[in-house]
Amino acid sequence: DSGVTQTPKHLITATGQRVTLRCSPRSGDLSVYWYQQSLDQGLQFLIQYYNGEERAKGNILERFSAQQFPDLHSELNLSSLELGDSALYFCASSVGQQETQYFGPGTRLLVL
Amino acid sequence: GIQVEQSPPDLILQEGANSTLRCNFSDSVNNLQWFHQNPWGQLINLFYIPSGTKQNGRLSATTVATERYSLLYISSSQTTDSGVYFCAVFPHSGGGADGLTFGKGTHLIIQP
Numbered sequence: 001d002s003g004v005t006q007t008p009k010h011l012i013t014a015t016g017q018r019v020t021l022r023c024s025p026r027s028g029d030l031s032v033y034w035y036q037q038s039l040d041q042g043l044q045f046l047i048q049y050y051n052g053e054e055r056a057k058g059n060i061l062e063r064f065s066a067q068q069f070p071d072l073h074s075e076l077n078l079s080s081l082e083l084g085d086s087a088l089y090f091c092a093s094s095v096g097q098q099e100t101q102y103f104g105p106g107t108r109l110l111v112l
Numbered sequence: 113g114i115q116v117e118q119s120p121p122d123l124i125l126q127e128g129a130n131s132t133l134r135c136n137f138s139d140s141v142n143n144l145q146w147f148h149q150n151p152w153g154q155l156i157n158l159f160y161i162p163s164g165t166k167q168n169g170r171l172s173a174t175t176v177a178t179e180r181y182s183l184l185y186i187s188s189s190q191t192t193d194s195g196v197y198f199c200a201v202f203p204h205s206g207g208g209a210d211g212l213t214f215g216k217g218t219h220l221i222i223q224p
Contacts, residue, residue, distance in 0.1 A: 002156075002157070033211050033212070035211065035212075042214060042216055042217075043198065043200075043214040044214075045210070045211025045212060045213065046211070047211075048210070048211055056210045056211060058210075058211050088153055090155060092212075098142045098143050098202055099143070099160075100143075100145065100157065100160040101145065101212060102157060103147070103154075103155040103157070105153075105154055106153055106154070106155075108153070
């Protein structure tokens, strides 16, 4: 158990819908990262937050957004979902910005 | 951006065999991690090793930062070692604000 929790574990929804994925980092970790793992793109970095502020963006679509709250948990919002958004979404956390990242169990999203 | 190449892409071994997985990266890094993704999709931290050598039980890793490669050694393989092994790097040029860039992984199958 990495100490990073993600909910829900599985999510099935339809095209055009909006979903919210939630992540709680390890106790004491200030950085939260979101990653997407799909069969064709592999594991890709989406976005990073540090102590409530957005710090870096990767290959995140404009239909996706995220935030980190004062209690340091984070949410990833995916809207206008398409079939190609079906993937495993991971959250990771670290103490600072270049230390070891610990990954949560992931949320498996299926868009039908 | 930084490129990460892993080899071999696939590896099938008998239980008890030893193996060496390689990760080459195209630029200097501040962070290099090895992960094992098990058949249930969990990403398990193996090593944080931007340079030097570390050992943990039957696993060890070496990173030669000046030559931009890292090696993961698995000795006396067990069937539970099966899965995908990922190398991921945090580029030095990121300035502390970035995410991990992952290789495509080595798919390891250990046969009983």
